[in-house]
Amino acid sequence: MNKVYLALGTNIEPREQHLESGLRGIMEHPNITVTRQSSIYQTAPVGYTNQADFLNMVIEIETSCSPLALLDYCQTLEQELGRERTIRFGPRTIDLDILLYNQENSKTERLIIPHPRMHERAFVLIPLHEIAPDIVIPEQERRVSELIKKLPGKDIKDVSIWIKNESADE
Ligand SMILES: Nc1ncnc2c1ncn2[C@@H]1O[C@H](COP(=O)(O)OP(=O)(O)OP(=O)(O)O)[C@@H](O)[C@H]1O
Numbered sequence: 001m002n003k004v005y006l007a008l009g010t011n012i013e014p015r016e017q018h019l020e021s022g023l024r025g026i027m028e029h030p031n032i033t034v035t036r037q038s039s040i041y042q043t044a045p046v047g048y049t050n051q052a053d054f055l056n057m058v059i060e061i062e063t064s065c066s067p068l069a070l071l072d073y074c075q076t077l078e079q080e081l082g083r084e085r086t087i088r089f090g091p092r093t094i095d096l097d098i099l100l101y102n103q104e105n106s107k108t109e110r111l112i113i114p115h116p117r118m119h120e121r122a123f124v125l126i127p128l129h130e131i132a133p134d135i136v137i138p139e140q141e142r143r144v145s146e147l148i149k150k151l152p153g154k155d156i157k158d159v160s161i162w163i164k165n166e167s168a169d170e
């Protein structure tokens with residue numbers, strides 16, 4: 001079995017529903033077991049900043065799928081959930097990124113593992129730290145708990161725990 005970390009993100013309403021649909025899609029795959037999931041975080045947009053805040057989370061899965069099979073499946077789910085690719089780093093109903101695949105280091109045209117921007121993104125490192133603080137990021141050769149300390153204070157302030165509003169579902 002392979003231990004993999006995935007990042008989920010959405011900034012189009014209804015954001016919680018999109019996150020839940022993405023998570024459900026992952027759970028429904030016969031060869032994937034979700035073993036841990038972080039809290040949901042509300043995060044200010046990074047990169048292209050003229051867009052709504054995101055909800056982000058990170059999950060740990062065990063899977064017999066290859067990295068490329070996993071990428072195919074994530075992209076199919078993104079399509080099914082109505083993601084349109086327009087602006088780079090722009091708004092999306094659901095974004096599913098592969099962060100880590102065991103301790104592998106690989107670069108192909110379609111897939112780079114570890115995800116090339118994960119080590120500098122508070123919206124990835126903070127949820128990842130909640131579920132796997134001691135995991136080492138290959139290439140960086142640093143634990144998540146060390147990388148998080150290098151984040152600028154401003155980036156950390158842009159990430160806060162999202163408290164689910166139960167009454168919003170009624
Ligand atoms: N680790 C990875 N996880 C997901 N996609 C990846 C990865 N490495 C490379 N890619 C490639 O990146 C392409 C663009 O992905 P996507 O549209 O999700 O980017 P983005 O979400 O806008 O930006 P970012 O990758 O910075 O989160 C995908 O088509 C995929 O082939």
Ligand SMILES: Nc1nc2c(c(=O)[nH]1)N=C(CO)CN2
Pocket residue numbers: 008009010043044045046047048054056089090095123
């Ligand atoms: N806060 C936040 N910002 C982003 C995100 C994201 O998931 N959360 N995803 C991006 C492209 O993948 C670009 N910027």
